[in-house]
Amino acid sequence: MSGIPFNRPFIAGKELFYVAQAVTFGNIAGDGHFTKACSRLLEDRFDIHRVLLTPSCTASLEMAAMLCGLGPGDEVIMPSYTFVSTASAVARVGAKPVFVDIRPDTLNLDESLIEEAITPRTKAIFPVHYAGVGCEMDRILSIARAHGLRVVEDAAQGVNSRYNGKALGAIGDLGCYSFHETKNYICGEGGALCINDPELLEQAEIIRDKGTNRQKFFRGDVDKYTWVAVGSSYVPSEICSAFLYGQLEMLDAIAERRREIYREYRRRLKPLAAEGLLRIPYVPEDCDSNYHMFYVILPTAEQRDGLLEAMRRRGIHAVFHYVPLHSSPMGRQLGGDRSLPVTEDLSARLIRLPFYHGITPQEQSAVIDLVIEFAERRAPVAAVSVTA
Secondary structure, three states: OOOEOOOOOOOOOOHHHHHHHHHHHOOOOOOOHHHHHHHHHHHHHHOOOEEEEEOOHHHHHHHHHHHOOOOOOOEEEEEOOOOHHHHHHHHOOOOEEEEEOEOOOOOOEOHHHHHHHOOOOEEEEOOEOHHHOOOOHHHHHHHHHHHOOEEEEEOOOOOOOEEOOEEOOOOOOEEEEEOOOOOOOOOOOOEEEEEOOHHHHHHHHHHHEOOEOHHHHHOOOOOOOOEOOOOOEOOOOHHHHHHHHHHHOOHHHHHHHHHHHHHHHHHHHHHHHHOOOOEOOOOOOOEEOOOOOOEEEOOOHHHHHHHHHHHHHOOEOOEOOOOOHHHOHHHHHOOOOOOOHHHHHHHOOEEEOOOOOOOOHHHHHHHHHHHHHHHHHOOOOOOOOOOO
């Protein structure tokens, strides 16, 4: 079998009907019926004070950096093992990302290393919930409170995941969601800013609407709106929101489908993990995953590259990520070029397997068969640790 993509967009319910309906309502620019409906649904489902939809998770992170009052000379603690947007949002306001190593089990920010990275210039912590598995938020919040720091959850991969019963994105001062086409719930490009500190809401509305107080005007709080602060255009198209609402209506059905795919990967690859031939994802007991991805970690970087090449030859598109930000050209320019041994080791050995709503049993079996074939053929090589 060939031609298995890494990701494939999907329609789960009434997405196209709602897009057509948005056009008939006469407002496709943004903040119309469907943008508001998505916000209410997310607020109610995840117990979030206020959700503001944005054009992307990148936009949400940029808003969060502004709401934290970050500026030149300020520092923000975050993992290096994350997508560029986490750090770029901080750097674009003149602040400095301070990269900390990750835990070897979940690949999340190592909470035990945070305090030693805090300086008088530290203003915030940006934990990233990798693979939809929650960071140790109780410990992170405790550290943040002790040092007077803001906490912004990068929950791009964590929509509909939970930590100790609380939805990811609903725990820190702010949370950021992604609805990019590679995520669990999609609209092509889209995101959301979760506001858990009510004191940040009014400023968030201003930043989101080009620095104006237009939302107060729409509510009748002022008789005209004007430019009151620095902001940008962080309102998504109503077309995207209409598509997203069709997805969010199917939240549970989509989650169940992803759980089926995840469990099949786990069922068939767990014996290889037990033999130490590879590692599979770990989910702590206090976390409920949204089954965002399934990855394997090979014993060596050479084996990882070999498996990627074997998949390419079979027409299977798997990916690795991330190139650690501290070792990137921009990361080094910002002073992040230092040793983060766990990040460097695991990022060189990880592969994300194809994972999308419409993957067929035959496609998934082809991926698994190749992984098994490759791992067993390389079995004489030193085995990989199951926990580190």
